[in-house]
Amino acid sequence: MPGLTHWHSPNFHAYYPTAHSxxxxxxxxxxxxxxxxxxxxxxxxxxxxxxxxxxxxxxxxxxxxxxxxxxxxxxxxxxxxxxxxxxxxxxxxxxxxxxxxxxxxxxxxxxxxxxxxxxxxxxxxxxxxxxxxxxxxxxxxxxxxxxxxxxxxxxxxxxxxxxxxxxxxxxxxxxxxxxxxxxxxxxxxxxxxxxxxxxxxxxxxxxxxxxxxxxxxxxxxxxxxxxxxxxxxxxxxxxxxxxxxxxxxxxxxxxxxxxxxxxxxxxxxxxxxxxxxxxxxxxxxxxxxxxxxxxxxxxxxIYGVEGIQKHVRHQISLAEYFEELLRKDNRFEVCTSSMGLVCFRLKDGDKPTQELLERIHERKIIYVIAGQFRGVFVIRFAICSRLTQRSDVDYAWQEFLSQVEFIIPSNKNIIADEINEKKSIATIELPSAACENINCNEKSK
Amino acid sequence: MPGLTHWHSPNFHAYYPTAHSxxxxxxxxxxxxxxxxxxxxxxxxxxxxxxxxxxxxxxxxxxxxxxxxxxxxxxxxxxxxxxxxxxxxxxxxxxxxxxxxxxxxxxxxxxxxxxxxxxxxxxxxxxxxxxxxxxxxxxxxxxxxxxxxxxxxxxxxxxxxxxxxxxxxxxxxxxxxxxxxxxxxxxxxxxxxxxxxxxxxxxxxxxxxxxxxxxxxxxxxxxxxxxxxxxxxxxxxxxxxxxxxxxxxxxxxxxxxxxxxxxxxxxxxxxxxxxxxxxxxxxxxxxxxxxxxxxxxxxxxIYGVEGIQKHVRHQISLAEYFEELLRKDNRFEVCTSSMGLVCFRLKDGDKPTQELLERIHERKIIYVIAGQFRGVFVIRFAICSRLTQRSDVDYAWQEFLSQVEFIIPSNKNIIADEINEKKSIATIELPSAACENINCNEKSK
The missing domain is CATH 3.40.640.10 (Type I PLP-dependent aspartate aminotransferase-like (Major domain))
Known part of the structure; x- marks a missing residue:
């Protein structure tokens, strides 16, 4: 749908969820x-x-x-x-x-x-x-x-x-x-x-x-x-x-x-x-x-008490998973993590964090927005769509990685080996466009 | 549907219309x-x-x-x-x-x-x-x-x-x-x-x-x-x-x-x-x-300008038709008539008008509500449903006639001959239950 911001895309991580069922x-x-x-x-x-x-x-x-x-x-x-x-x-x-x-x-x-x-x-x-x-x-x-x-x-x-x-x-x-x-x-x-x-x-x-x-x-x-x-x-x-x-x-x-x-x-x-x-x-x-x-x-x-509980617990677990990913890359800093929302920034400060957000906005692959916490600029990552799965969190993470690369180039050591091994995607060495393809492939699996 | 007040029934004449299409x-x-x-x-x-x-x-x-x-x-x-x-x-x-x-x-x-x-x-x-x-x-x-x-x-x-x-x-x-x-x-x-x-x-x-x-x-x-x-x-x-x-x-x-x-x-x-x-x-x-x-x-x-104009004009014409019916029976008095709303009362005063409304409410055949105008009690009759037709206005009018009969018994002369001739329903001589049947038959025509 042109002209709409797709709140129910699994790649929408802005604001807070708006419900849909x-x-x-x-x-x-x-x-x-x-x-x-x-x-x-x-x-x-x-x-x-x-x-x-x-x-x-x-x-x-x-x-x-x-x-x-x-x-x-x-x-x-x-x-x-x-x-x-x-x-x-x-x-x-x-x-x-x-x-x-x-x-x-x-x-x-x-x-x-x-x-x-x-x-x-x-x-x-x-x-x-x-x-x-x-x-x-x-x-x-x-x-x-x-x-x-x-x-x-x-x-x-x-x-x-x-x-x-x-x-x-x-x-x-x-x-x-x-x-x-x-x-x-x-x-x-x-x-x-x-x-x-x-x-x-x-x-x-x-x-x-x-x-x-x-x-x-x-x-x-x-x-x-x-x-x-x-x-x-x-x-x-x-x-x-x-x-x-x-x-x-x-x-x-x-x-x-x-x-x-x-x-x-x-x-x-x-x-x-x-x-x-x-x-x-x-x-x-x-x-x-x-x-x-x-x-x-x-x-x-139709959902019942258990259905609603399951939904909440699943979404919180996805946010926790994203937090784990962030913590494994020492360019990033987790500022807060609560329920389905993780706020993070680049350790290098407001300016590079802002630049990262601008790059993400420019590319329109995922959608996240800015926040402020205790005087610093943060990126808010919320689990929003009912459809979001673990693979979508990976997809978003790869998008962040691909863009942070232009701001703070990594060497392989910085990214924890564990992730690369698990995913087998050499994202960090590739330029942005290729990353996107890899992410898409990853997605379609 | 039990428990609902049917705002879109052609027999709903209360409040004002709420739109539906x-x-x-x-x-x-x-x-x-x-x-x-x-x-x-x-x-x-x-x-x-x-x-x-x-x-x-x-x-x-x-x-x-x-x-x-x-x-x-x-x-x-x-x-x-x-x-x-x-x-x-x-x-x-x-x-x-x-x-x-x-x-x-x-x-x-x-x-x-x-x-x-x-x-x-x-x-x-x-x-x-x-x-x-x-x-x-x-x-x-x-x-x-x-x-x-x-x-x-x-x-x-x-x-x-x-x-x-x-x-x-x-x-x-x-x-x-x-x-x-x-x-x-x-x-x-x-x-x-x-x-x-x-x-x-x-x-x-x-x-x-x-x-x-x-x-x-x-x-x-x-x-x-x-x-x-x-x-x-x-x-x-x-x-x-x-x-x-x-x-x-x-x-x-x-x-x-x-x-x-x-x-x-x-x-x-x-x-x-x-x-x-x-x-x-x-x-x-x-x-x-x-x-x-x-x-x-x-x-x-889908309606276009003309469709909306047609809808408005049709509904106003139905209210005007109801006003005509009222004016032909000298037990009734038209207090106001504007757009799709006619306010009327019994000439005998507030008490009989109120009694008429109570009878109508009790029977639940049509729905109208009370109003007040310049200190007197009136019944508000609004054309509400998109589906209301002239025959529904007749139906409502017969309902009023059947009930006013218990309050101010008519003789044939009071009701203008014209209406009875046109409809061929001898409503006024019949008791309420029978009226209801006749009205239903009239409706199903």
Missing amino acids: FPAVVGELMSAGFGCVGLSWVASPAYTELEVAMMNWLGKLLDIPEEFLNCSEGPGGGVIQGSASEVTFVALLAAKEKMVKDLRTLNPELKEADIKGRLVAYSSDQSNSSVEKAGLLGSMPMRLLPSDEKGRLTSTALIEAMEKDKAQGLIPCYVVACLGTTPTCAFDDLSDLAPVCKRENVWLHVDAAYAGTAFACPEYRHLMKGVEHADSFNFNPHKWMLVNFDCSAMWVKDARYLVEAFNVERIYLKDKHKGLAPEYRHWQISLGRRFRALKLWFVLR | FPAVVGELMSAGFGCVGLSWVASPAYTELEVAMMNWLGKLLDIPEEFLNCSEGPGGGVIQGSASEVTFVALLAAKEKMVKDLRTLNPELKEADIKGRLVAYSSDQSNSSVEKAGLLGSMPMRLLPSDEKGRLTSTALIEAMEKDKAQGLIPCYVVACLGTTPTCAFDDLSDLAPVCKRENVWLHVDAAYAGTAFACPEYRHLMKGVEHADSFNFNPHKWMLVNFDCSAMWVKDARYLVEAFNVERIYLKDKHKGLAPEYRHWQISLGRRFRALKLWFVLR
């Missing part, structure tokens, strides 16, 4: 075919009811605390939004609503506008651009605090920033913690941040857009330790969980703050079934809604 | 199949480029002023958003951005927060609930001003409200005019409102969510007279223009205010193609985008 495509097709609009329960009951059920299934798949689920007895619940950007903004509005209510309960003389004008939000400098955007949209300054050496927001930085703001008469209101940051897939430590949020009565939102899918595997759940203290939690099945864009899963512990931030009742939306099922239009920006729960249903039924 | 479904399927994410031009060039082209085609189809189009020389342009709710909110943010900039240019000592805390927005009490919601989301009080006897916002009401606010130190910032209000499809007079907005330096947004499609037909364009003075314009191809939900078309005269309200640059989004095509992520809330332009392309290519 045939069950999800069928779900999308059926949703378009039915063509209803779920603007309220009565406007298409199955839209709401299947979404309630799917958000419960999904919450159980990830093993998030039960009080987030629709099936719990409390005011918690889950909803499908369009994107993590939307969710971060929506949660910010709920946080604002809660803070205004809390402060006015303590001091009824405070004016709403005065409170709102003094609210502040926090996240790390590693959070997604959409977090900063949520602050812009919600007119709440978003402090992007310096992360630690592992790319994490720390309670120390958070406390310091909050104290500084409070000293200026401002009111800490909202914290966005990241489980899997965009640049390097770093994990903030929720059990470090949560006590601060609790003490300051600040809304803690957890953005696990990409990495959240990994919690389907018990061995990764320690990375969300402390999630029980969060007020809202978000991950995108449309990133890593095989559900086509858009499908962003959001849970809140107390949905009433959302509903109060959004609720605008008009007569043409009133009906007598009110109160029996959530009216999701009060949980989101738009009035209308597609039947996105159907995509989730198809994927969960 | 096979070309659009194919477009949606292909978009899901490609499964790319258009988070920037380079992340899938065709996503951006086809959208630019389609928004130009669409603007020309409706004959909106050229300065709104991407192909004009100025800073205007069009973008596909998810819903009119999103658009109204996004335009509000742009209006806020502009006002802050304008006021600080005049008086650099003014603080941003002080300006933002004093901004006010206006619309009529007939605007969609999403307009009020946009005010809530954007922390800008939205005054819902009383409409005139035709359901229109007037310059008199607008000036009065603005003067009142200014006297209290507030700053008028944003006006949402409706071309086709939700309750009755009333049209605000833009040429009446625009001079006020211009004088007060207020952003004028035009919400033509449903009725905008009618401007594909030259005979309805007089209803948007004055649109050249608007700052932004929105209509939903996903309502009446045969493009499946979601596809909401938004144009702005100066996109720079949007971009400035949204722009958050991060290194992983940077690339060297910047500036050549619009980066639509700065025009909207989310970072990711589906390939919605494809649905538009399929519909525009």
Whole structure:
């Protein structure tokens, strides 16, 4: 297909994955075919009811605390939004609503506008651009605090920033913690941040857009330790969980703050079934809604828990394999490696790393993009396509090798013998065009 | 299909239409199949480029002023958003951005927060609930001003409200005019409102969510007279223009205010193609985008201008036919009739009208919903499905007749003889169950 960037090519390693699977495509097709609009329960009951059920299934798949689920007895619940950007903004509005209510309960003389004008939000400098955007949209300054050496927001930085703001008469209101940051897939430590949020009565939102899918595997759940203290939690099945864009899963512990931030009742939306099922239009920006729960249903039924776990573990193993390859060549340096993402650079510094990336971009054999970590320029290598296999990682590695050759010529000793023996491809002595052929041959095996 | 409300049944006459057509479904399927994410031009060039082209085609189809189009020389342009709710909110943010900039240019000592805390927005009490919601989301009080006897916002009401606010130190910032209000499809007079907005330096947004499609037909364009003075314009191809939900078309005269309200640059989004095509992520809330332009392309290519005009004219003619039927029975009163929507009631008042609606809801033969117009309870009858024909309007009318009989028994004289003769169905003498059968038979003819 001309004009498209092939996100589902096994040679696409840019950004993060965007999910794709045939069950999800069928779900999308059926949703378009039915063509209803779920603007309220009565406007298409199955839209709401299947979404309630799917958000419960999904919450159980990830093993998030039960009080987030629709099936719990409390005011918690889950909803499908369009994107993590939307969710971060929506949660910010709920946080604002809660803070205004809390402060006015303590001091009824405070004016709403005065409170709102003094609210502040926090996240790390590693959070997604959409977090900063949520602050812009919600007119709440978003402090992007310096992360630690592992790319994490720390309670120390958070406390310091909050104290500084409070000293200026401002009111800490909202914290966005990241489980899997965009640049390097770093994990903030929720059990470090949560006590601060609790003490300051600040809304803690957890953005696990990409990495959240990994919690389907018990061995990764320690990375969300402390999630029980969060007020809202978000991950995108449309990133890593095989559900086509858009499908962003959001849970809140107390949905009433959302509903109060959004609720605008008009007569043409009133009906007598009110109160029996959530009216999701009060949980989101738009009035209308597609039947996105159907995509989730198809994927969960056809892949099942084990299918999803297998997919996650396979993709992580491919990233680990790529990391191994990098570590065996001492021109390269692995900066971070987490889940399906490896960030690396050339030891010689930013300029040669940048040159390597430019060469790769110029050739269009594989696609990777730049990142920045602790002030240095890195190349992000993500396992993206559902179709990517070990041979595709080899193929990408050969592409990097062929191009680094023009920047830092190797001698055979530099490349660990092991790789050359295993692959039997004398890539490093060949000029670039020949390399490409060899890689193609390798590929077709 | 159990559990679904069949928006595309020819007997669905509730809310407004939501569009459905096979070309659009194919477009949606292909978009899901490609499964790319258009988070920037380079992340899938065709996503951006086809959208630019389609928004130009669409603007020309409706004959909106050229300065709104991407192909004009100025800073205007069009973008596909998810819903009119999103658009109204996004335009509000742009209006806020502009006002802050304008006021600080005049008086650099003014603080941003002080300006933002004093901004006010206006619309009529007939605007969609999403307009009020946009005010809530954007922390800008939205005054819902009383409409005139035709359901229109007037310059008199607008000036009065603005003067009142200014006297209290507030700053008028944003006006949402409706071309086709939700309750009755009333049209605000833009040429009446625009001079006020211009004088007060207020952003004028035009919400033509449903009725905008009618401007594909030259005979309805007089209803948007004055649109050249608007700052932004929105209509939903996903309502009446045969493009499946979601596809909401938004144009702005100066996109720079949007971009400035949204722009958050991060290194992983940077690339060297910047500036050549619009980066639509700065025009909207989310970072990711589906390939919605494809649905538009399929519909525009397969239906063509004439196909869309034919569809609009046919649906309006069906509403006019229903209005005729109502006018011939003196138990009924037509309250408003505009485009594909007729609002009516029983002359005997709210209570019997409400009872009639309850009976119709109970029976589930056709689906209509309530509305309110100038303080009275009305039933909204909208031509919704692409498949609705004259015989379906007859079918709905027989359903109303059969039920009104229990509330206001007729004698043969009340129902105009003409109808009975034409249809040869002695509906009015029969009890409800029998009516239903007759209607079904009538339908199957």
